[in-house]
Amino acid sequence: MHLPPVQISPALTDHCPRIRVLVLACRITNRNTPPELKNRIRKTLNKVAAEYPLDRIAGQSVIAATRAAYKACGKDPSRYRPSAEALRRRAAKDSGLNFVNAAVDVINLLSLETGYSISAFDAECLRGPLVWDIGRAGEIIHSIGRGPLNAEGLPVIRDPDAIIGSPTSDSARTRITLETHSLLVTTADFDGRGHVDSLRGEMESALRRWIAAQEIRVRLLPGG
Numbered sequence: 001m002h003l004p005p006v007q008i009s010p011a012l013t014d015h016c017p018r019i020r021v022l023v024l025a026c027r028i029t030n031r032n033t034p035p036e037l038k039n040r041i042r043k044t045l046n047k048v049a050a051e052y053p054l055d056r057i058a059g060q061s062v063i064a065a066t067r068a069a070y071k072a073c074g075k076d077p078s079r080y081r082p083s084a085e086a087l088r089r090r091a092a093k094d095s096g097l098n099f100v101n102a103a104v105d106v107i108n109l110l111s112l113e114t115g116y117s118i119s120a121f122d123a124e125c126l127r128g129p130l131v132w133d134i135g136r137a138g139e140i141i142h143s144i145g146r147g148p149l150n151a152e153g154l155p156v157i158r159d160p161d162a163i164i165g166s167p168t169s170d171s172a173r174t175r176i177t178l179e180t181h182s183l184l185v186t187t188a189d190f191d192g193r194g195h196v197d198s199l200r201g202e203m204e205s206a207l208r209r210w211i212a213a214q215e216i217r218v219r220l221l222p223g224g
Contacts, residue, residue, distance in 0.1 A: 001025050001026050001027050001182065001214075001215035002025065002217070003023065003218075003219060004025070004126060004128070004129055004130055005129040006021065006023045006130045006131070006219065006221060007129065007132070008021055008131070008132045008221055012133055012134050012155060015072040016069045016073070016190050018192030018193070019069070019188055019190050019192065020189040020194075020196055020220060020221065020222055021186060021220070021221040022186060022187050022189070022196050022200060022203075022221075023130075023186045023219045024183075024184070024200070024204070024216065024217070024218045024219075025123055025182070025184045025185075025216070025218075026182075026213040026214060026215055026217070027182055027215045028182070028183045028207065028211040028212060028213050029211060029212040030101055030176070030177075030178050030211055033099040033105045034102065034210075037102060037105055037106065037109070038099060038105075041099075041108070041109050041112070044109060044112050044113060045090075045091040045097065045112065048088055054089060057085055057088045057089060058077075058085065060088070060115045061193075062084070062115030062116055062189075063082060063084055063085045063115045065190045065194065066082040066084070066167055068190065069155055069191075070082070070154070073134050073153050073154065073155055074134075074153030080168045081168065083118075083169065084111040084114070084116055084117040084118075084167075085117070087111055088112065091112065103120065103180060103183060103210075104176050106206050106207065106211060107120045107185065110199075110202065110203055114199055114202070116199060117167035117188075118187040119164075119165035119167070119185070119187065120176055120183060120185045121170065121171075121175075121176070121183070121185075122175065122176050122177070122180040122182065122183070123184040124180075124182050125173060125174040126164070128159050128160040130158065130184075130186070131157070131158050131159075132157055132188065133155075133156055133158055134154070134155060134156065135152050135156045135166070136151075137152050138152070139151040139152060139163055140163075141154075141163050141165070141166060142171055142172050142173065143169035143170065143172065144170055144175050149168065149169055151163050154166050155188065155190075167187075167188065185203065197220070204216055204218070
């Protein structure tokens, strides 16, 4: 499996000098979400709800670092919530999750468990090298389930054509479907103090278990 070139822009490292970025690419066999994975997610939702009431979610270390990065880049994290925070808020409110497919749902599970806002793309829909960057004035993300999302001041992932994702929401253009066979996953440890190295192992194990990941390639980028 080919791992495309990935960079962190000088603009983003200026605002988040300790950022580290994890990138993983693999071949997968996607499927409808199996009952065992649904049960695992439900148990995790219950566990998160018990450990993190609404007023404690934003203080979880990884989520707090992501929120601080949003503020540093110029975005209000309470208006444009990182996806891991949004997932934990759903758990605290007992709102449940809508199951999509095994690949999407295992990424949501990892986000729930770790607090990392993880972006995942159909790698065959990418159009060249990727850059972690900051959204510019006038830029939008044509996001999954949310429509146009104002990307100005938001940490984003872009390919040569457009913004394809962010810790808040990913692009509909690169969304994962049952026909997805090549997966690219990325997330940021914004303050450089998270356990992104152990996340790598957890991610590889989960992807192998639930979507038969093969040909796994991983890269960890320092900021600077």
